[in-house]
Amino acid sequence: MIKKIFITGIAVLTLLFAQAYSFAAVDNQPAIELDGVKLQAAAHIDGENVYLPLRAVGEALGYRIDWSEKDNTVSVSGLGKNIVIDLKNNKITAGDHDYFMSGAAADDGKIIGNKTYMGSGFFSDNLGLEVSWDSQEGKVKLERVKENAISVKTVKEASETDKIKITIQYPQIEGLSNKAVQDSINSIFREKAAAARNEGLKNAENMAPDTSKYAGSPNKCETYFDYRLKYNQNGLLSVVFLNYQYTGGAHGLTAQSSHTFNLQTGEEYRLKDLMRSGADYVSFISDAVGRKINEKVEKGVLYPLQPFKSIKDDQDFYLSNNAVVIYFQQYEYFPYAAGIQEFPVDFSALKDMLKPDFSFLVRSSKLLEASGAINQLNVGETGRVVLKGNPTTGCTWHYTVQNGDLVTLDSEYVIRDSSMIGAVGTGSTFIWNFKALKAGETRITFKYYRGWEGEASATADSSAEYLVRVNPSN
Numbered sequence: 001m002i003k004k005i006f007i008t009g010i011a012v013l014t015l016l017f018a019q020a021y022s023f024a025a026v027d028n029q030p031a032i033e034l035d036g037v038k039l040q041a042a043a044h045i046d047g048e049n050v051y052l053p054l055r056a057v058g059e060a061l062g063y064r065i066d067w068s069e070k071d072n073t074v075s076v077s078g079l080g081k082n083i084v085i086d087l088k089n090n091k092i093t094a095g096d097h098d099y100f101m102s103g104a105a106a107d108d109g110k111i112i113g114n115k116t117y118m119g120s121g122f123f124s125d126n127l128g129l130e131v132s133w134d135s136q137e138g139k140v141k142l143e144r145v146k147e148n149a150i151s152v153k154t155v156k157e158a159s160e161t162d163k164i165k166i167t168i169q170y171p172q173i174e175g176l177s178n179k180a181v182q183d184s185i186n187s188i189f190r191e192k193a194a195a196a197r198n199e200g201l202k203n204a205e206n207m208a209p210d211t212s213k214y215a216g217s218p219n220k221c222e223t224y225f226d227y228r229l230k231y232n233q234n235g236l237l238s239v240v241f242l243n244y245q246y247t248g249g250a251h252g253l254t255a256q257s258s259h260t261f262n263l264q265t266g267e268e269y270r271l272k273d274l275m276r277s278g279a280d281y282v283s284f285i286s287d288a289v290g291r292k293i294n295e296k297v298e299k300g301v302l303y304p305l306q307p308f309k310s311i312k313d314d315q316d317f318y319l320s321n322n323a324v325v326i327y328f329q330q331y332e333y334f335p336y337a338a339g340i341q342e343f344p345v346d347f348s349a350l351k352d353m354l355k356p357d358f359s360f361l362v363r364s365s366k367l368l369e370a371s372g373a374i375n376q377l378n379v380g381e382t383g384r385v386v387l388k389g390n391p392t393t394g395c396t397w398h399y400t401v402q403n404g405d406l407v408t409l410d411s412e413y414v415i416r417d418s419s420m421i422g423a424v425g426t427g428s429t430f431i432w433n434f435k436a437l438k439a440g441e442t443r444i445t446f447k448y449y450r451g452w453e454g455e456a457s458a459t460a461d462s463s464a465e466y467l468v469r470v471n472p473s474n
Contacts, residue, residue: 009214031139034060036367036386037415037429041446042135043140044117047301050133050140051110054085057142060415061127074116076127083126085109087116094126097154097169098228116336125228130321132346143363145321145412147232148263150175155190157197164204164221168193171239181266183444186266188216188259188431189227189239196225197242203247222246230258231319234360236269237261238319253330256340258318271317271324274361279353286310289326301342303335319361322346360393365433368444370464375393379473382410385466387434387446395452395462397430403442406470410435439472 020209029042032052041056054074055065063078076083084093087109090101101107120131122367123142130143151175157168170193200223207221224244231238238260246252275281290312294302296302311326319326323344323389328334334341347354347361354361365384377383389397401407415429434444444466447458 003037013305018215020107023242030133031056032142034140034415035144035431036365036384037414037431039415044112045133048133049108050120050131052120052123052131052140052142054109054116054118056131057123060126061129061144062126062414062416077205080083081126085116085118085122087111092122092126093152096156099169099228110389124321125230128232128321132322143365144411144413145233145363148235148237150237150263151228152232155193157193161204162220163201164223165198166200166223168197168223168225169227170241171229173237176263178264178266181263184266185237185261185263190259192241192243193225196223196245199223199243201247203245203332207247221248222252230325231260231321233321236319237262237263240318244326251336254340255329256327258314258327260317260318260319271315273313274317274324274355274358275350276355281350281353281423282311282313284314284325284350285315285324287343288345288349289382302334302338303336305331305335306333308333322342322363324350368434368466368468370466372467374441374469375469376469376471377407378471379436382433383407383436383466383468385434385444385446385464387430387432387448387464388427389448390427395448396451397446397448398455399432399444399446401434401442401444402442406438406440406442407434407444409433409435410456436468436470439470441467441469 019462032039032041032043034057036339039051039060041058044051045052054076058065058076061074061079063081066075067073068075072086074085074087086092091241092099092101092111101109107125108119109122110117120133123129128145128147132141133142134141137376149388152171154169155172156167159166162473170189172186172189173182175398197310200221203223204221207412222245224242226242226415228242229237229238230240238258240256240258242254242256244252252339262269285304286309290308293302293304295307297304316329317325318325323346325342325344326343327340330338330340331334347363351359351362361378363382365382366375366377368383368385375383386397386430389395399409401409410433412433413431415431444463446466447455448462449455449458
């Protein structure tokens, strides 16, 4: 069967995360690859932090990027998203979720020259990208991820009395086929928000009547509860919650927590649940985190309150699009000004420790060749086809799979020529990812033609054939 490819294209946060540690800017402008295709744009590396040009990357993904001089905001729209970035007030509005940039570089934005650059966290959290900085190859690699078929709505609560100001946002998911699982997960999120609210109310009751000793501080408590979606694919959902409580004095305190759920069963995973039996993941991750801490200490950008020795068996963690992220609470190892320190450990580094059920965390796509040679894939692996095209000619790529039981289309994307966006005759790069399902041999055939002229109009020069052998799983 022939399938047609459709062408689609702060005040509170200053208290939450005081950014006392920063890295000196370096003149480093590495190339950017999106799904293996080089963009005509460069990233900006500031120490170990990656900033990406919003317009170049956003338009390559198929979004529209607009600048409002009146409001001093940048908007990202299209493909079901509507995001407004207010760099002046450090605020992002993503759909129905309003949140402040944390101050951490990965979640930050800046103007470089006359261009808006956003930290890697913005692209990971909002645009479904896996971002990795390959210092050896001198380039930043971007990979699109296929997100779960769910929707997330933000529940908001706001109130203020003479004793306390409360601002609460928490997620509620929709779209799961198992409503019992959906209700169970949503109830946990509601309970987290309720606990933060009750904590604030109790703080207000206990706050000393005489606040004159807190010079310059408001005479009321404050509760700010918010969330971030960090991993939303492969049937897993990893969510981070931020619970800021102010009870007087120079500053409040933020507690970070996280939950990682199986969206089919509702099971919540601890760190050890991801690892093979007998795997010494505690020592391995501790060594990795320890090295990163030492690097920051040697650079003079981090000052521990006590030596770090090891993570805990039940260490706080969450999943990002490319790593297990370990984090420590304020004052746990570092002073308040350091904020909540996070240390990602790439899935690829943990591949030998992960249970087979979680091997999908180590994503890999092999570029398929149309040279006539057989392309080898293992069950579960993904093979990628990359072809050029020009949608302004009316032609599109069409593909057939000889045996759809062996491989199936997992995702498809188009990358427009970012240097020619909006120009007549603009070319594009088209990408298809095929997932290997079971052992056997098959072929995938692509033909480039106008739909109304039919398949017979495709020439040998506008056709490509890929032979694929899927090896049995171990």
